[in-house]
Amino acid sequence: MIKKINIQNNLIAGIILLSFILRIVFVFFVRDSAIENEWGILLNNLIEHKSYSFYTFDSQLLPSAYMPPMYAFFLYIIKIISNFEQNHFIYLIIFIQILISTFSVYIFFQINRNFFSKKLSIINSIIYSIVPLNIYACGQISSVNLQIFLSLLFLKFLFLILKNQNTKNIIYFSIISGLLMLTRGEFILIFSIIFLFIFLNKKIKIGILARIIVIVILVISPYLIRNYIQFNEVFIVKTLGYNLWKGNNKLSSVEGYENYNEVIKVKIDNLKKNNFYEINKDNIFLEEAINNIKKDSLAYTNLFFKKIISYYFVNSDSNYPNYYNFFHIFPLLLISILSLPGFFIFCIKGKFENKCLFLYLVLNLIIFSIFFILPRYKLVILPVQIIFATYAIEYVLNKIKINILNK
Numbered sequence: 001m002i003k004k005i006n007i008q009n010n011l012i013a014g015i016i017l018l019s020f021i022l023r024i025v026f027v028f029f030v031r032d033s034a035i036e037n038e039w040g041i042l043l044n045n046l047i048e049h050k051s052y053s054f055y056t057f058d059s060q061l062l063p064s065a066y067m068p069p070m071y072a073f074f075l076y077i078i079k080i081i082s083n084f085e086q087n088h089f090i091y092l093i094i095f096i097q098i099l100i101s102t103f104s105v106y107i108f109f110q111i112n113r114n115f116f117s118k119k120l121s122i123i124n125s126i127i128y129s130i131v132p133l134n135i136y137a138c139g140q141i142s143s144v145n146l147q148i149f150l151s152l153l154f155l156k157f158l159f160l161i162l163k164n165q166n167t168k169n170i171i172y173f174s175i176i177s178g179l180l181m182l183t184r185g186e187f188i189l190i191f192s193i194i195f196l197f198i199f200l201n202k203k204i205k206i207g208i209l210a211r212i213i214v215i216v217i218l219v220i221s222p223y224l225i226r227n228y229i230q231f232n233e234v235f236i237v238k239t240l241g242y243n244l245w246k247g248n249n250k251l252s253s254v255e256g257y258e259n260y261n262e263v264i265k266v267k268i269d270n271l272k273k274n275n276f277y278e279i280n281k282d283n284i285f286l287e288e289a290i291n292n293i294k295k296d297s298l299a300y301t302n303l304f305f306k307k308i309i310s311y312y313f314v315n316s317d318s319n320y321p322n323y324y325n326f327f328h329i330f331p332l333l334l335i336s337i338l339s340l341p342g343f344f345i346f347c348i349k350g351k352f353e354n355k356c357l358f359l360y361l362v363l364n365l366i367i368f369s370i371f372f373i374l375p376r377y378k379l380v381i382l383p384v385q386i387i388f389a390t391y392a393i394e395y396v397l398n399k400i401k402i403n404i405l406n407k
Contacts, residue, residue: 019105019129023098023138031139042072057273063230065238065278070183071143097145101138105129107152114159132327144376150180165208174212178219185237190363238279241286247372248289254310256372307369342388
């Protein structure tokens with residue numbers, strides 16, 4: 001027995017080492033070489049002007065509400081601590097992301113232990129570790145790295161909270177939830193619905209729920225206060241309108257479309273260049289998106305379901321370079337197909353954790369599909385799909401075994 005436990009522990013250590021080596025080797029050949037677009041602008045303004053700003057007009061920086069702040073400040077903290085030049089700075093970011101991704105494999109193993117034996121949990125962790133998209137993400141300057149890491153921690157401590165609502169679990173869980181809200185604004189909705197579901201099912205007392213909410217608010221409050229001072233509103237991010245429009249205009253595909261027409265351009269050009277510029281700009285997109293949906297609700301409803309299907313499986317109309325690479329698309333499609341029976345079986349089983357994980361997946365599918373689906377978003381639901389696929393396979397094998405024994 002002791003020997004078996006030692007072998008399994010060695011396997012887990014081997015998986016972690018394999019995960020690290022695979023990521024180091026891969027990003028040596030494929031990685032971002034610069035911090036571009038919004039992250040580059042936000043980081044530069046943080047460093048040069050100590051201002052979280054995206055737009056500049058007449059040398060005047062405007063406070064930004066365009067992007068959730070977590071990843072920008074993640075980059076900023078690394079820059080301040082290391083003080084590396086550009087190339088070495090990029091290498092350091094990617095190396096830290098490799099460490100985060102490697103540790104995420106172990107967190108995924110711990111999540112699996114809520115549903116499977118140690119042996120099956122190890123197998124699932126290997127699969128999750130070697131999926132090419134998961135490895136590829138390490139070398140990209142993108143908030144998805146933090147999002148996946150924090151999402152897995154959220155699920156781990158969610159299941160711990162359901163079993164043991166001690167102070168340590170409550171504090172860790174609440175801090176992680178707050179950080180995840182600062183990484184992806186829509187997580188506020190996911191968090192709220194899941195905990196409403198848990199509360200209504202009497203799995204958590206109102207006093208514990210109140211403590212969690214208080215700690216979460218404390219975590220996100222510095223940014224909320226900053227936004228209230230700058231914009232007279234309490235929020236984390238103001239891109240609802242733009243994201244809704246990007247995924248719901250005449251030229252939108254599953255991955256959205258962001259080149260706006262002349263009518264919108266004129267409205268934006270006429271906006272006052274003050275602190276409320278980004279908010280007013282987003283309101284223009286929100287109005288356009290709502291008008292689009294009202295005018296042709298059937299077409300956008302069809303597009304919504306197409307997004308869900310593309311998100312759960314793969315996008316048949318993707319414009320991203322190398323999306324249809326066999327090594328990228330085959331494992332994702334295989335896992336998605338195998339997970340589909342588990343999607344229907346998993347929720348009806350007795351464990352409350354099953355229902356929470358099912359709800360987590362459904363919420364991600366619905367919320368993201370209201371807007372648009374980029375290829376990297378698949379990483380958010382991939383861990384759950386692997387669990388569902390394993391559950392379905394195990395369920396079928398057990399049924400076959402029972403039938404054979406009955407004969």
